Amino acid sequence: METQVMLEDVMRAIEALRERGEKVTRRGVLAITGGGMTRVHRLMGEVLEIEERSAKAPVAEIGITLNKAILAEIGERVQEATAEMERIVNNQKERNRELLSDMEALEGQLQKETEALAQCERILEIERQDTKLAAAVATKENQDLRTRIEALEIERRQLIEAGEASRSELAKVQFQIERADKTAEQGEQRAIKAEGVARDLHARLVAAEKDRAVAVQHAKDLEARHAEGKALAEDRRQEIIALRSEIKELREKHSQDQQRLVLQIERALAQAEQAAKKD
Known part of the structure; x- marks a missing residue:
């Protein structure tokens, strides 16, 4: 980091070069003060301008002591201005740090909000796709329904025409419907009977399974008794x-x-x- 060179530093460097009998140059002043060439050059211009103004004033009015006093006053003002500037710079740096911290927090929040927005957009896109698909399906179903309605309407008209052409056919159809109803009732009764038979068969099957289990257990008992008899006969033998x-x-x-x-x-x-x- 470059050294912050002040006006009084340049003044002291110029006086030091003159006291040593050296020529006042930018490089000579820069070698003493350090810092950047551009700032040193600007401050040297200000010092030389002050000295030039002092040299043009009447010698009787402004002496060497007064000239030094003016330069000292200027140096003090420069120091005060420099201190104030440093305070302002430090305050600005602190403010910049606070702003940077707030900016980082805002960037994190913005990142979260952006991710949430992207997630919402993805969900919205999925819902849009689902909506489009549902709309397409609904449209297809609507078209199929309209086609079916049209076909049914044609059939209805044909039936009306057929009914109007022959009422006897309608009576026959009515008779067939009644017979179909009777047949359906008979079928229901048969189904009820068949269901009763099925329940009876199921009960018999359950009873047979129980009898089979009892017979199996009895056979096992007989086998055990037979084995005991054989063992006893062997003992007697x-x-x-x-x-x-x-x-x-x-x-x-x-x-x-x-x-x-x-x-x-x-x-x-x-x-x-x-x-x-x-x-």
Whole structure:
């Protein structure tokens, strides 16, 4: 950022160059004050113009001291004006920051409003398309309805002409209508009867399903009992095998009397085995 050069800075730079015996030039002043060439050139013009006016005044009226006092007064005024200008610039900067913040907020709000407007426009366009489509459908339906009405009107006229041409045909048609009504009534009665039969069949089907479920459960119970009987018969068969084994051992160890006793036991076991088979 360039240094803000004031009028008094240029004055002091010119006096410093003169005190050193150097020529007063733009570059010389700029080397001391810094800043921009354009501003330094303008302020040098103002200083030289003030000095030129001071040089043209009578020496008796304006002396060197008065000239310095004028320059000092001018410097003070310049400082005051510069301070006021800086205050105004700072206030303007603060105002600009506030305006920038408000502008950013407004831009955000504007962006939201723009997006909402675009969304509304899209919805409106969709509704327009839907409206056009509905209008086209309604127009087509209206045209179809008019065509149907025209066809019905033609049929109505033909029926009127046919009725006017032959009342007997109308009577026949009326008779056929009455027969159709009677047939319809009979059909309704048959339908009611058929509905009753269907309900009865449904009830029978439900009862049959229940009976089937009971039969299935009974069959399962019989299978379970059969399995239990087989297990019991197997247990008895194992017992008989064990007893026969014991009998064989008894035959080998004991006398004939004991053998007769064994025969009796065998007969009892045979009877028990037959009874187990019957079960």
